[in-house]
Amino acid sequence: MKRFFNPNNILAFVTVAREGSVSRAAEILHLTQPAISHQIKRLSEETGIILFRRTPHGLDLTADGETLLPKAEQVLNAMADLRRIASTQSGQISGKLRIGTIVDPEFIRLGQLLSGLKKNHPGIVTELVHGISGEILDKLKRRTIDLGFYLCDPEEIGQIPSEQPLHTLKLAQFDYRVIAPVGWEARVVNASWAELAALPWIGTTPVSVHNRLLTKVFSRHGVVQNSMALVDHEASMLEMVRSGVGLSLCRESIALHQRQAYGLTICETQRIPACLCILALDAQKDVPIMAALFDQLEAVW
Structure with missing residues (x-):
């Protein structure tokens, strides 16, 4: 044999095929770059196929490599199935779950989720990968996480762009409010979206939910946001608003607390609905370890 x-x-x-880079593959697999290069070389020798060609932008699959890739993915999926079946046969659900997290742990009820999961399925080990909402979607598509929390417009549910079908579970709906520095009441409290757009804003990166929601709103009103700074961390945004830099979106519960504690201004005429959901690849949602997490999510939410 x-x-x-x-x-x-x-x-x-x-x-490497998914990432187009040995360095990124090494980071994902927690190996050194020479180790990854050696593994690629060994597979190339074993198959007699040149798998990649170098380009100025990284590594591209050769025609033979592209032909081999779907078969290689099938092998990995079959091995994962074998591991899952063995786990089920033993009567225990075990393995590692890589969960993409966002914003603060309290808001996504992370502590309750992990505590319940540990109690009901002690064989499941979780690895948390923190990021902003759009980054979590990208990590899921690249399969560097198994599932992740995501913020979006409620109208996006079921329509989140992805080449691979997604399974989406809506957890909660809430409103974003526009907050402004102390003393900006006359300009902000009763402002229209066009008037708000002209004021200085603390901008966010394109993949953030703030950016996605505001771009949609301002586009609908035919105006452009006047961004004065660019940040991607909620605490930094709040500090900049308190320092008088400009406007920002903020979850309603936090906005009300900031007004009470620091006297910040809240726009009373405008708000943006949003929802918190969790995403997974549709093909993976019924895997026992994933089903266990979804059951726990239902219990927590």
Whole structure:
């Protein structure tokens, strides 16, 4: 009987193919770049195929590599199925879950989720990967996480752009409010969206939910946001508003607290609905370890 290919070499090949970079693959797999390069070289020797070609932008699959990639992914999926079946047969659900987290732990009820999961399924180990909402979606598509929390317009549910079908579970709906520095009441409290757009704003990166929501609103009103600074951390945004820099979006519960504690101004005429949901690849949602987490989410929310 011929020896089988080393599954670690196959995993390295698939990861480099997805990322287009040995360095990013090494980061994801927690290996050194020379180790990844060695695994790719070994698989190339075992198959007799040149898998990648170097370009100024990284590594691209050769025609033979593109042909081999779907088969390699099937092998990895089959091995994952084997592991899951063995776990189910033993009567225990076990394995690692990589969860993408956003904003503050209290808002996504992270402590309750992990506590319940540990109590009901002690064999499940969780790895938390923090980021902003749009980054979590990208990590899911690249399969560097198994599922993740996501913020979006309620109208986006079921329509989040992805080449791979997504499973979306809506957890909560809330409003974003526009907050402004102390003393800006005359300009902000009863302002229209056009009037608000002209004022100085603390901008956010394109992948953030603030940016996505505001771009949609301002586009609908035919105006452009006047961004004076660019940040991607909620605490920094709040500090800049308190310092008098400009306007920002803020979850309503936090906005009301900031007004009470620091005297910040809240626009009373405008608000933006949003929702918190959790995303996973549709093909993975019924895997026992994922189903266990979704059951726990239902219990917590």
